[in-house]
Amino acid sequence: MERKTRQHQAVYDVIVGAHRPLLAHEVLALATEVAPRLSLATVYRNIKTLQDEGSIRAVVLPGQNPRYELASRSHHHHFQCRQCERVFDLEACPGNLDRLAPAGFMVEDHELILYGRCDDCSADRVPSPA
Amino acid sequence: MERKTRQHQAVYDVIVGAHRPLLAHEVLALATEVAPRLSLATVYRNIKTLQDEGSIRAVVLPGQNPRYELASRSHHHHFQCRQCERVFDLEACPGNLDRLAPAGFMVEDHELILYGRCDDCSADRVPSPA
DNA sequence: TTGCTAATGATATGGTATTCGCATTAGTAA
DNA sequence: TTACTAATGCGAATACCATATCATTAGCAA
Numbered sequence: 599m600e601r602k603t604r605q606h607q608a609v610y611d612v613i614v615g616a617h618r619p620l621l622a623h624e625v626l627a628l629a630t631e632v633a634p635r636l637s638l639a640t641v642y643r644n645i646k647t648l649q650d651e652g653s654i655r656a657v658v659l660p661g662q663n664p665r666y667e668l669a670s671r672s673h674h675h676h677f678q679c680r681q682c683e684r685v686f687d688l689e690a691c692p693g694n695l696d697r698l699a700p701a702g703f704m705v706e707d708h709e710l711i712l713y714g715r716c717d718d719c720s721a722d723r724v725p726s727p728a
Numbered sequence: 729m730e731r732k733t734r735q736h737q738a739v740y741d742v743i744v745g746a747h748r749p750l751l752a753h754e755v756l757a758l759a760t761e762v763a764p765r766l767s768l769a770t771v772y773r774n775i776k777t778l779q780d781e782g783s784i785r786a787v788v789l790p791g792q793n794p795r796y797e798l799a800s801r802s803h804h805h806h807f808q809c810r811q812c813e814r815v816f817d818l819e820a821c822p823g824n825l826d827r828l829a830p831a832g833f834m835v836e837d838h839e840l841i842l843y844g845r846c847d848d849c850s851a852d853r854v855p856s857p858a
Numbered sequence: 859t860t861g862c863t864a865a866t867g868a869t870a871t872g873g874t875a876t877t878c879g880c881a882t883t884a885g886t887a888a
Numbered sequence: 889t890t891a892c893t894a895a896t897g898c899g900a901a902t903a904c905c906a907t908a909t910c911a912t913t914a915g916c917a918a
Contacts, residue, residue: 601885601894622875637897642876644895658790660839663875677829680836690828695842698820699807702847706810709790709841712825717832731864731915752905767867772906774865793905 619657619665679716749795809846
């Protein structure tokens with residue numbers, strides 16, 4: 599049977615609490631505060647478990663390692679800060695993108711990523727890791 | 729000095745002629761028709777050379793290997809077919825995406841990818857590799 | 859042609875994120 | 889508590905694309 603471990607809970611809690619998609623090593627760093635000696639392998643194992651059960655999903659940006667966010671989040675897009683490299687959620691979606699495809703093409707889905715400077719980095723503030 | 733080889737020319741010609749971004753192995757497959765015995769290492773070498781001199785640029789889709797297109801192409805986006813996995817150019821851009829970012833965020837650039845079925849695959853035609 | 863050496867072909871190697879193997883730890887039911 | 893075994897920690901192993909190595913080929917100037 600499945601056991602409720604401190605490590606599993608820590609991984610989940612960190613993703614829930616982040617309010618932005620996290621890299622595996624970010625999960626490790628944050629979860630370590632609650633579960634010391636947490637290993638990266640365990641982070642990956644729990645990420646996989648949570649993905650398989652549908653609790654979280656991967657957010658993949660071009661050329662970057664997957665980040666993870668709550669699967670319960672509704673359709674949205676992302677913003678990446680070029681300075682601190684963190685990824686933030688965008689609540690809005692431009693919509694009506696199907697018209698961009700040529701005739702005969704069937705659009706099923708889309709992905710939009712904005713790049714720039716986040717609030718902290720625009721203001722020359724040093725962002726906190728959480 | 730730099731020498732004009734059949735292989736280098738073949739790699740460049742294939743990218744010019746494709747009218748869509750190509751993976752390294754697609755370049756290899758297509759260029760082999762002109763330059764038999766062409767090796768993947770040479771494809772990568774020439775891709776790098778062409779990139780360094782600014783002739784081509786990489787197009788990276790989430791979780792996928794880089795594709796290459798002519799750098800002279802103006803701002804545009806891409807469509808990927810989920811069946812044949814080929815990537816196509818979209819001529820249009822929705823524009824005015826800056827408004828999607830929260831206050832304090834500075835948008836410098838954006839990336840948009842549509843996913844679905846290309847013309848060939850919508851019509852159950854088998855796409856030609858070129 | 860000849861000679862120089864840039865470029866190639868074939869394969870080995872590197873870099874790195876993720877997964878595996880296994881001894882150990884620690885949930886959980888009784 | 890105790891026993892059972894799922895889950896962990898840690899290091900090794902894997903997988904993958906891209907680059908490096910190096911003997912060989914082939915541009916190109918003379």
